[in-house]
Amino acid sequence: MQPRTSQLLGRLSESATIAMSRKARELKAAGRDIISLSLGEPDFDTPDPIKAAGIRAIEENHTHYPPVPGFADVREAICQKLQRDNGLTYSADQIVVSTGAKHSLMNVILSLVDAGDEVILPTPYWVSYADMVNLAGGQVVEVQTGIAQDFKMTAEQLRGALTENTRVVMLNSPNNPSGSVYTSEEMAAIADVLRAHPHAIAISDEIYEYINFTAQHASFAAQPGMMERTVTVNGVSKGFAMTGWRIGYIAAPQWIAAACTKLQGQFTSGASGISQKATAAAMNGGGSLAADMKAAFLQRRDLVISGLKAIDGLDVNTPQGAFYIFPDVSALFGKSCNGHTISSGQDLAMYLLEEAEVATVGGDAFGSPNCMRISYAASETQLQEAIRRISAAVARLS
Numbered sequence: 144m145q146p147r148t149s150q151l152l153g154r155l156s157e158s159a160t161i162a163m164s165r166k167a168r169e170l171k172a173a174g175r176d177i178i179s180l181s182l183g184e185p186d187f188d189t190p191d192p193i194k195a196a197g198i199r200a201i202e203e204n205h206t207h208y209p210p211v212p213g214f215a216d217v218r219e220a221i222c223q224k225l226q227r228d229n230g231l232t233y234s235a236d237q238i239v240v241s242t243g244a245k246h247s248l249m250n251v252i253l254s255l256v257d258a259g260d261e262v263i264l265p266t267p268y269w270v271s272y273a274d275m276v277n278l279a280g281g282q283v284v285e286v287q288t289g290i291a292q293d294f295k296m297t298a299e300q301l302r303g304a305l306t307e308n309t310r311v312v313m314l315n316s317p318n319n320p321s322g323s324v325y326t327s328e329e330m331a332a333i334a335d336v337l338r339a340h341p342h343a344i345a346i347s348d349e350i351y352e353y354i355n356f357t358a359q360h361a362s363f364a365a366q367p368g369m370m371e372r373t374v375t376v377n378g379v380s381k382g383f384a385m386t387g388w389r390i391g392y393i394a395a396p397q398w399i400a401a402a403c404t405k406l407q408g409q410f411t412s413g414a415s416g417i418s419q420k421a422t423a424a425a426m427n428g429g430g431s432l433a434a435d436m437k438a439a440f441l442q443r444r445d446l447v448i449s450g451l452k453a454i455d456g457l458d459v460n461t462p463q464g465a466f467y468i469f470p471d472v473s474a475l476f477g478k479s480c481n482g483h484t485i486s487s488g489q490d491l492a493m494y495l496l497e498e499a500e501v502a503t504v505g506g507d508a509f510g511s512p513n514c515m516r517i518s519y520a521a522s523e524t525q526l527q528e529a530i531r532r533i534s535a536a537v538a539r540l541s
């Protein structure tokens with residue numbers, strides 16, 4: 144018998160967002176003039192006060208193994224942030240700091256989901272959710288939403304999807320990839336439905352909290368009765384332009400926090416202590432450290448929306464958060480150019496990569512093959528040029 148990789152690995156696909164940005168990087172290295180709008184990563188640098196806290200952490204020798212769930216003062220700073228920004232009262236033993244929100248999510252899913260358990264994912268969903276559920280042996284139950292409902296799951300749709308086997312309902316607002324933001328009233332309607340299903344836990348991924356163009360961010364755990372049933376996942380990658388520091392965290396019922404701590408005690412021994420200390424500075428500074436970035440994102444969103452709306456065949460809504468636009472491109476299905484026939488968002492993304500030298504991500508991997516994701520975390524000059532190229536390439540399809 145030949146050596147081989149595990150069957151577990153066979154249940155996992157490469158992240159489509161990472162795959163597309165890798166492809167864009169390779170083409171760039173080969174001399175192609177690619178504009179990359181594929182990766183969800185702020186193009187800003189980490190704010191200075193946070194960098195200074197990281198440097199201080201090294202100088203003060205916070206370079207040993209940290210406690211597995213995170214330094215006490217860092218978890219305390221997270222509790223204070225949750226109280227200040229979200230009106231949620233947590234104690235430090237309900238917080239677990241991990242190596243990115245991606246790792247936090249994996250911890251939670253592995254802690255809750257057994258083989259055959261159902262996990263409800265409203266589409267479109269962030270690519271990694273489905274693979275994480277598959278890895279745990281769970282069953283993905285998709286709830287389809289489209290542009291006509293602003294890509295948001297209604298309470299009625301959730302009611303129809305819940306069964307006695309539902310273990311987890313994934314919520315993500317502001318949403319990747321649609322940019323949609325649930326209002327507090329919409330969250331309340333979802334909470335009303337969940338109240339009748341006490342066996343289901345909500346995971347509320349709020350990593351884009353600070354990139355929200357509405358007046359208010361609504362935390363699902365703030366809904367009456369939901370705090371005992373909700374794991375809030377958040378992190379510093381998006382709001383504070385700290386993708387490379389690799390810090391995420393959960394706020395959860397104590398039994399789930401303990402389960403995640405047990406897991407990561409075997410997997411990572413805890414998250415980088417230096418990055419944790421920088422995270423405490425981010426928590427203390429809060430949204431004001433992110434205000435300039437948010438203003439720039441809003442300006443770019445409007446620029447991209449007006450450019451895309453002028454392109455025939457793209458149906459574009461107005462996302463209220465994150466830094467993505469998720470046009471419905473199904474009006475282009477059946478059209479062709481240069482040997483490319485468009486039958487899905489992924490086909491269009493590949494066509495645009497090769498023929499327009501613009502990297503985006505097809506909606507297929509997000510559970511929405513009618514759509515395509517454009518990340519506008521790029522300079523205005525790049526965005527303007529990308530729109531010009533997309534417009535010309537789409538016009539060539541017939």
Ligand code: PMP
Nearest residue numbers: 243244245269319350378380391
């Ligand atoms: N959740 C969502 C919705 C995301 O878009 C991302 C992307 N990075 C993550 C979680 C993970 O973020 P990180 O691991 O960088 O904290």
Ligand code: GLU
Nearest residue numbers: 158160161181182183319
């Ligand atoms: N979350 C970002 C994205 O959706 C970064 C890539 C990733 O972590 O998969 O593009």
